[in-house]
Amino acid sequence: MNNVKDSVGSNQNRSDDQLGRSRVKDNQVLEDYYSELEGVHTGAFWKVANAIEPWEPKALSEPVVWRNEVLRKLVLKSLDLVSPEDAGRRVVYLKNPKRTDVSAACGWLFSGLQVMQPGERAGAHKHAASALRFIMEGKGAYTIVDGHKIDLGARDFVITPNGTWHEHGVSEDGETSIWQDGLDIPLTNVLESNFYAVHPEGYQTVTLPENDSPLTYGAPGLRPELDKWDKPYSPLMKYSWDQSYEALLNYSKVTDGSPYDGVIMRYVNPQTGGDPMLTMGASLQLLRPSEHTKAHRHTGNIIYQVAKGSGYSIINGQRFDWKEKDIFCVPTWMWHEHVNTSSSEDACLFSFNDLPTIKKLGFYVEQALVDNNGHQLVEA
Secondary structure, eight states, X not given: OOOOTTTTTGGGGSOHHHHTOOXXXXXHHHHHHHHHHHHTTOOOGGGTXXXXXXXXXXXXXXXXXXXXXXXXXXXXXXXXXXXXXXXXXXXXXXXXXXXXXXXXXXXXXXXXXXXXXXXXXXXXXXXSSOEEEEEXXXXXEEEXXXXXXXXXXXXXXXXXXXTOOEEEEEOTTSOOEXXXXXXXXXXXXXTTOOOEEEOXXXXXXXXXXXXXXXXXXXXXXXXXXXOOOOSSXXXXXXXXXXXXXXXXXXXXXXXXXXXXXBEEEEOOOTTTSSOSSSSOEEEEEEEOTTOBOOOEEESSOEEEEEEXXXXXXXXXXXXXXXXXXXXXXXXXXXXXXXXXXXXXXXXXXXXXXXXXXXXXXXXXXEEEOOXXXXXXXXXX
């Protein structure tokens, strides 16, 4: 862990002169000068330096928990109000109370709940933003990504990388299905790099064998000898719950796990060992019965979906209780720790994040809490 405790906050006892922070006292002459600068679309840097160069990261979002028992009713209500054809995508998206400027759930991450009934099929499209799905409930759901049709079940994780044609649906003999969508739309938009296109034929023509992606690349530790995959994203597009949970259980038998995240495993591209997509990553973690992790913080935003069990997380001194299918977020540089409140059953958290982007840019920093034996004091 990159522990930066010695440097964080150490500037507070230094003078403004030593710190190079602005101490300019404005007067009428300076105000007139600022007006001159404004007139030619310029400005005095010392007027904004203290605000735009913080001592440490300042989260634009706040921690939130979205409760499934409330959301599910509202999501299902949309079935009678709009069709997939009219809506394009029948999605109820999550809004962070602190982000009124963009449609973000946390940081520059978008999240929403999509619902489809048996026999429904949403049209094919593509965009510059990367996307992923975590199936919350239902049977018979499927996705088609660049001609690869993949069946989906509860708690499966599936990717739809940026620039790929993709569409979703539920078979006629399936069940009403709900899944969480995760995208980096806000990031793509702030970088002014987004695009969106509708498939010229409305839907894709599937010529590849059904489930060819997981059948080819889904065996742990094995790679096809005739592998010719040359895309910058994972050839494995569905990570099944059964295999993932079994892997967590097996790993838990031989490790104490992370003191901050319990037994945690990262979803990877089986070809490279890197993240499945360029800009977003995902993980699955297990909290043993009664486990209480220690607190840490890091740059980067994380959105959690409770895959199994119940418990709570302490985020920047606030307690957020959660249970299966609830969603909560941890914004950048906020202390967080997790607790499994069951003394007999494990709890599992699926999460997705913007860490691949943060790390590629060299912005990743992590810090452990050392006070109070590594645990936060909870606010009343």
